[in-house]
Amino acid sequence: MAHRPHIVIFATGGTIQCAKDAMTGKVSPAMTGAQMLRAVEGLNDTFEIEIQEPFTMPGSDLSLQEAITLTREIRVMQQRPDVDGIVVLQGTDTMDEVPYFVHTAVKCDKPVVFTGSMKSARDRYSDALGNVYGAAMVAAHPASLGRGVLIYFNETIFAASEICKMHSSRIDAFHSFYGPLGGTIEDSVRYYRDSHQGKVFPLEHVDLDVPIFPCYTGVDADLLELYLRKDLKGLIIEGYGTGNIPRYLTPQIEKALERGIPVVLATRCIDGESFACYDHPGGGAELERLGVILSGSLTAFKSRIKVLIMLSCGCTTEEIRQEFNENNTL
Secondary structure, eight states: OOOOOEEEEEEOOSGGGEEEOTTTOOEEEOOOHHHHHHTSTTHHHHSEEEEEOSOOOOGGGOOHHHHHHHHHHHHHHHHOTTOOEEEEEOOGGGTTTHHHHHHHHSOOSSOEEEEOOSSOBTOTTOOHHHHHHHHHHHHHOGGGTTSOEEEEETTEEEETTTOEEOOSSOTTOEEOTTOOSEEEETTEEEEOSOOOOOOOOOOSOOOOOOOEEEOOTTOOHHHHHHHHTSOOSOEEEEEBTTTBOOGGGHHHHHHHHHTTOOEEEEEOSSSSOBOSOOOSTTSHHHHHHHTOEEOBTOOHHHHHHHHHHHHHTTOOHHHHHHHHHHOTTO
16 A cells, blocks of 8 residues: 555634635634545545644634744654644634744744635635645655745645735735745646745744834824833834835834844835835935844744744844844745
């Protein structure tokens, strides 16, 4: 009998465990992870499946505590010699955050693949069953080793460090402006470019306050002042363009830096990077001279995850700056 790869599937809820009501058209939680997996044709014929259900909730309810729980349980599975790969089923609302958390906190010696679905069971466009089977294929494939956490949707493989949710409801919602890493064609897995995990910070807990402050036309500096009244350990600014903010926010930024708070500046643009381009008050070049860390290609959300994890591991502001400067996409 041919070897069936042993794949551990963590089912945590989300649309993939929901169903659409034929009368109302509304979507609600409808099944356990085990019930959903039984509907995936050929899954148990091809793979030896082990189901784990550590919690069940929508992606919008996931917090850092659930991210820590997954991190710990995935670490355990990484150590088991009988496990060939790991799949995590999750709600898509936080698919660009929780997988990146695990990517940054767990050394992935075995493939880890996150997936979910944009459409629920009984939806005419449902992508749920195909995404589960495809994610298991990717997790079982030797070419998936050494790449860190991967994300699989719509027959396409992405890096957790690069992915963005670009559409609120379509099955092709997820994209990377660097392009996909690969994909599946029928029963084969193919990679088109290299990727690697980068440095890992193996934290055990996280309970720090690192908020994101967004810039927009006419933003009130007093709002940023309110942020600074809290016991912040870090601060992410989501600025304009290549990394610019209204000049009148600079005094609050300087106040945070004087308190030793690492301040990271990301762009609110969907594509591109924050970098030291404009040398005027509020421009990225001036802010970098003041001590602000530029996030490069990491979004504000992913920058927050990285800063949270590094601070929780005891890293200093200069170590955070060095990490962003050396490898801002991982």
